[in-house]
């Protein structure tokens with residue numbers, strides 16, 4: 658099984674998203690999958706211009722000759738793609754949105770009905786990779802992911818695919834492992850991510866048992882907010898001192 662993760666954090670390799678993806682892929686790799694993490698922040702990806710020439714003049718090919726040409730090949734040669742992004746204003750990062758918009762050459766412009774009677778574009782290819790979603794956000798609470806979760810479901814439907822696995826982590830800034838008292842909690846969480854990766858590589862999905870473990874809060878909302886506010890106060894006071 659070939660799994661390619663597209664990391665949409667502007668922080669690239671040092672991102673919390675990257676921590677989650679790396680652990681997941683380590684587990685998948687150990688279970689036999691061929692894995693790769695692509696840092697979109699290091700790639701040249703122009704905004705889609707909406708010219709639709711990828712549907713008319715050069716079917717399947719964008720007018721831009723940037724890194725998306727190579728990235729589309731990576732998408733289509735994968736059995737599963739991971740769309741990994743920090744939560745930005747309740748949704749995907751701008752980099753991830755550009756990447757998603759530029760997937761449009763993979764579709765044929767004509768419309769057809771899906772089994773539920775909704776319209777979508779016709780396939781250009783016989784099959785498309787499954788989608789896994791990995792995201793983290795700064796605030797506490799899983800409800801922060803309501804929009805992004807729906808966004809990816811709708812996107813997967815439009816791409817004749819499905820969301821086969823999804824992992825969301827709030828209080829994401831804790832993942833960097835800098836808070837001494839939380840080290841055992843974070844290390845356990847990282848282990849669950851590796852287990853999830855191994856399960857996806859083996860069975861194509863995350864088991865209910867592992868999903869439940871991944872859902873457990875890292876810390877109470879009250880504790881997190883107290884420490885986060887202290888952190889920002891400290892940063893701001895340092896600025897006012899200088």
Ligand SMILES: Cc1cc2nc3c(=O)[nH]c(=O)nc-3n(C[C@H](O)[C@H](O)[C@H](O)COP(=O)(O)O)c2cc1C
Pocket residue numbers: 666667668671672673674675742743744745746747748793794795796797801828829830
């Ligand atoms: C522009 C911007 C918008 C953000 N919007 C949200 C948001 O809507 N909800 C939230 O909980 N966190 C939000 N965050 C916080 C990030 O999701 C959080 O810092 C995350 O851990 C960053 O992950 P990364 O290191 O993978 O980039 C935002 C951060 C930035 C810079």
